[in-house]
Amino acid sequence: MQSVTELFMDLVQIDSVSGEEEEMIQEIVRFSKQNCDLEANVDSHGNVTIQTDGTGEALFLCAHLDTVEPGRGIIPELKDGIIRSTGNTILGADDKGAVAAILVALQHITTNSKIKWRPLDIVFTVSEEEECKGAKGYDTSALRAKTGIIFDGTGPIETIMSASPYYARFDIEIQGKSAHAGYPEKATAALPTFLSLATEIKKLRSNDLLINIGKISGGNARNTVMGKIIMHGEVRSFDLATFQNGLSTLQALLDTPYACEIISEIVIENPGYSHTEDEIDSMTKIIDSALNTTTTHKKSFGVSDANIFNQSPNLNVYNLGDGSKHAHTTREETSVYALERMQELILKLADSSTKISQEER
Ligand SMILES: [Zn+2]
Known part of the structure; x- marks a missing residue:
């Protein structure tokens, strides 16, 4: 099984600037079939959905497949635990760090039956960088989850974007x-x-x-x-x-x-969103105990797919930091630590013995 860092290094080498995500979509479908024995569903926009069965309340996980320019021919370099591009392109940690973490976690979940995993609704969207076009066109009616996580904010993983305008x-x-x-x-x-x-x-x-x-x-x-x-x-x-x-x-x-x-x-x-204080408190406690850390929260002027999915009346989606730095620039970087922390948090939240919402007992 590939490590999250290895998969990440592979994924950023697949060009997928907004509107040209076809190759990434095919890679997700292939990974899901070959490594997880799961059929991925691709909608007419190119958004990919993978659903698993399980115990307890379902969890929504989402990341976007597209990148900004200059995002063609990316060559990643790993040095001292930090991953950067060779300098003429972005790196694509926004948001392929999250894509890699979700996929590696999914492979772990589908090949390890010792833990009672919860059902997962995994959505990979297209054209997030172009006004969240993929998410706007996504039909949420087949989703079972009420709580969701997106890693597409700035800052360490344990950062909740409490509001977005x-x-x-x-x-x-x-x-x-x-x-x-x-x-x-x-x-x-x-x-x-x-x-x-x-x-x-x-x-x-x-x-x-x-x-x-x-x-x-x-x-x-x-x-x-x-x-x-x-x-x-x-x-x-x-x-x-x-x-x-x-x-x-x-x-x-x-x-x-x-x-x-x-x-x-x-x-x-x-549209924008603001989580209530109760929601922030609850998610803070969940992440604190899952990662044995101190979670912070901040209002973000940035926009993500969470802005769109939070319009669904039954879905409460938290956008967390993805641990990368200098997104949308040729200085973009992420770390092995950030990628592994994302994977770790996903696995903790996917474990049905971890409470993921106030309603769940
Ligand atoms: Zn992003």
């Missing part, structure tokens, strides 16, 4: 008319509209509402009155009511008449 992006185009700087009367300048609109948008920002204009572009030449300005921004909040209020106030601002015409689009990319 609702997120929307917006694009605003201020349409005026350009003219030579010598004849400003022939222009409808975009700049005054931009300045007053940007000032009003900035006022919407509060401690509970992050609203940001991150990119602007406009103008053609030094000697021209600017006729068009485009801005791109985002809105985030951990609180649904604050988020919705922020979006409707923003929409009202955009609907206000200005000297220039305003063309805008606001797109909600993903």
